Amino acid sequence: MPRRQKIFNLPNILTYGRIAAVPAVVVLLFWPHEFWFRWAALGVYAAAAVTDFFDGYLARAWSQQSALGRMLDPIADKLLVAACLVMLVADGSIRSYSIWAAIVILTREILVSGLREFLAELRVSVPVTTLAKWKTTAQLVALGFLVVGDAGDAVLPPGMTVQIGLILLWIAALLTFVTGWDYLKSGLRHLIEEDVG
Numbered sequence: 001m002p003r004r005q006k007i008f009n010l011p012n013i014l015t016y017g018r019i020a021a022v023p024a025v026v027v028l029l030f031w032p033h034e035f036w037f038r039w040a041a042l043g044v045y046a047a048a049a050v051t052d053f054f055d056g057y058l059a060r061a062w063s064q065q066s067a068l069g070r071m072l073d074p075i076a077d078k079l080l081v082a083a084c085l086v087m088l089v090a091d092g093s094i095r096s097y098s099i100w101a102a103i104v105i106l107t108r109e110i111l112v113s114g115l116r117e118f119l120a121e122l123r124v125s126v127p128v129t130t131l132a133k134w135k136t137t138a139q140l141v142a143l144g145f146l147v148v149g150d151a152g153d154a155v156l157p158p159g160m161t162v163q164i165g166l167i168l169l170w171i172a173a174l175l176t177f178v179t180g181w182d183y184l185k186s187g188l189r190h191l192i193e194e195d196v197g
Contacts, residue, residue, distance in 0.1 A: 142168030
């Protein structure tokens with residue numbers, strides 16, 4: 001397949017779209033008390049989250065996997081999650097003890113990125129576990145509830161949208177801790193083997 005065609009195949013275009021969605025969501029969340037801005041932010045965020053599933057699925061189904069896609073996909077995911085967490089802490093949607101859940105999630109994302117980079121140099125792949133997929137799902141759904149925030153009161157009882165989002169955020173943080181620990185153990189094992197060898 002020609003290089004240009006690989007760069008602009010549909011799975012990669014979906015990943016580019018997810019990256020482009022990050023500043024759009026951030027801008028919309030700059031006005032946290034504007035009802036329609038919160039719903040618009042949710043719309044952009046939801047579309048970006050859906051592409052997280054389809055880009056990888058289509059790349060495998062159509063045999064359109066590329067080095068660029070493999071590099072950009074986790075970067076796009078982490079940018080979207082990190083940007084949303086920062087904005088939601090800034091506007092008070094995530095506050096008090098729940099900030100610790102956000103810190104656990106951000107710390108794990110940075111840790112796993114470093115470990116994956118290190119293990120890639122050793123030509124060691126770290127497969128995504130089923131638990132990690134559940135973690136990602138809980139995280140994305142939690143952020144969706146929190147992104148719409150109090151504007152969700154138009155659909156659910158007052159305060160319920162944020163409450164559901166915070167509960168799911170803690171569930172995601174717990175799963176994040178467990179899966180992060182698994183990655184860390186795997187990384188340390190290879191690190192020790194590398195030093196001993």
